[in-house]
C-alpha cells in the first residue's frame with residue numbers, strides 16, 4: 001500500500017509512543033506494532049473519508065457505538081495492549097461510510113503458534129518428491145486454537161507461488177512444479193499472518209525444495225532370506241525426476257522398542273535395497289528409513305519388521 005496513505009493516516013501522531021509504529025497491511029487494515037504487551041497505550045489516528053466531506057460523522061468499534069461518543073472525520077483512538085478493533089464510521093443517520101481494522105502485533109512475543117523445534121521453527125514444510133506440491137503446516141497453541149490465517153504469501157525470486165489453505169487453517173499446500181534438472185537458485189519465502197481476535201503475529205520461513213524433500217514410507221518391506229530384509233523405493237519417489245537416488249538408514253532394536261531407540265543393537269547405512277542382519281538374538285525389530293542420497297536432506301518415516309523367531313510381521 002502507498003506511503004502517502006500512511007502519512008495521511010498518521011498525520012504526525014503515529015509515533016505517540018516512541019517505540020510503537022503503524023503500518024498498513026491491506027486496504028482497511030493497519031497493524032500497530034508494539035514492542036511489548038504490558039501496559040502499552042498507543043494513539044492511533046483514523047480518517048473516515050479522504051474526500052473532505054463536511055457531513056457529521058460518528059464512530060463505532062466492532063459495531064457498537066463508543067461511549068463517550070467519538071465524532072469527526074479525523075479522530076484518534078487509544079489502543080491498550082492488544083485491544084485492537086474494527087472501527088467503522090457512519091453518517092449521522094447511521095449509514096456506514098468506511099472502516100479501518102487495527103491489529104496489534106507484539107514484536108517481542110509469539111504466542112499463537114507452537115515452536116516445533118529450534119531448527120524447524122514454527123512452520124514445518126515437506127514434499128515426498130521433487131515434482132509434487134509441497135505442504136507446510138503449523139500448530140496453534142491449545143489456548144489459541146481458534147486463531148485464523150489472515151493473509152499468506154509464498155514467493156520465489158519475486159514470483160508468487162499459488163497456495164491453498166487447509167480447511168482447518170493449520171497448513172497449506174502450494175503448487176511449485178519444479179523438477180530440478182538444474183540447481184535451485186532461489187529460496188522459497190513463506191509469510192503467514194495469523195490473527196486471534198485483534199492480535200496479529202507474522203511467521204516466516206525460507207527454504208529450498210531440496211531441503212524439505214522427505215521420502216515417503218518404503219514399500220514392499222519384507223524378510224526375503226534367513227536374515228535378509230529387502231524393500232523398494234517409496235511409491236511417491238517419482239520416476240521422471242529420479243535420477244535422484246536414496247540412502248537408507250538401517251537399525252536393529254530390541255523387541256518391543258521403537259525405531260527411535262537411542263540404544264540400537266545395530267545400526268548401518270546402505271544405498272542398496274536389501275540388508276543382511278547379523279545378530280544373535282531371534283527377537284528384534286528391523287527398522288529402515290530413506291534419505292535423498294545427494295542432498296542428505298530429512299529422513300522419511302521409519303518402516304519396520306517385528307521378528308519373533310520365525311514369526312515376522314512387516
Ligand SMILES: *[C@@H]1O[C@H](CO)[C@@H](O)[C@H](O)[C@H]1NC(C)=O
Nearest residue numbers: 028048049050051098099100
Ligand atoms: C476508507 O478508509 C481507508 C482506510 O481504512 C482509506 O484507505 C480509504 O481511502 C477510505 N475511503 C474513503 C472513500 O475515504
Ligand SMILES: *[C@@H]1O[C@H](CO)[C@@H](O)[C@H](O)[C@H]1NC(C)=O
Nearest residue numbers: 008049050051052053054073
Ligand atoms: C481537502 O482540504 C484540504 C485543506 O482544506 C486541501 O488542501 C485538500 O486539497 C482537499 N482535498 C481534497 C481531496 O479535496
Ligand SMILES: *[C@@H]1O[C@H](CO)[C@@H](O)[C@H](O)[C@H]1NC(C)=O
Nearest residue numbers: 063086087088096098099101
Ligand atoms: C469491519 O467492519 C466492516 C463494517 O461493518 C465489515 O464490512 C468488515 O468485514 C469488518 N472487518 C473485520 C476484519 O472484522
Ligand SMILES: *[C@@H]1O[C@H](CO)[C@@H](O)[C@H](O)[C@H]1NC(C)=O
Nearest residue numbers: 151152153154155158159160
Ligand atoms: C507477496 O510477496 C511479494 C514479494 O514479497 C509481494 O510483491 C506481493 O505483493 C505479496 N502478495 C501479497 C498478496 O501479499
Ligand SMILES: *[C@@H]1O[C@H](CO)[C@@H](O)[C@H](O)[C@H]1NC(C)=O
Nearest residue numbers: 128129132133235236238239
Ligand atoms: C509426488 O508427490 C505428490 C504429493 O506431493 C504425489 O501426489 C505424486 O503422486 C508424487 N509423484 C509421483 C510420480 O509419485
Ligand SMILES: *[C@@H]1O[C@H](CO)[C@@H](O)[C@H](O)[C@H]1NC(C)=O
Nearest residue numbers: 266267268269270275276277
Ligand atoms: C555396515 O555394513 C557393511 C556391509 O553390510 C559392513 O561391511 C560394515 O561393517 C557395517 N558397519 C557396521 C558399523 O556395522
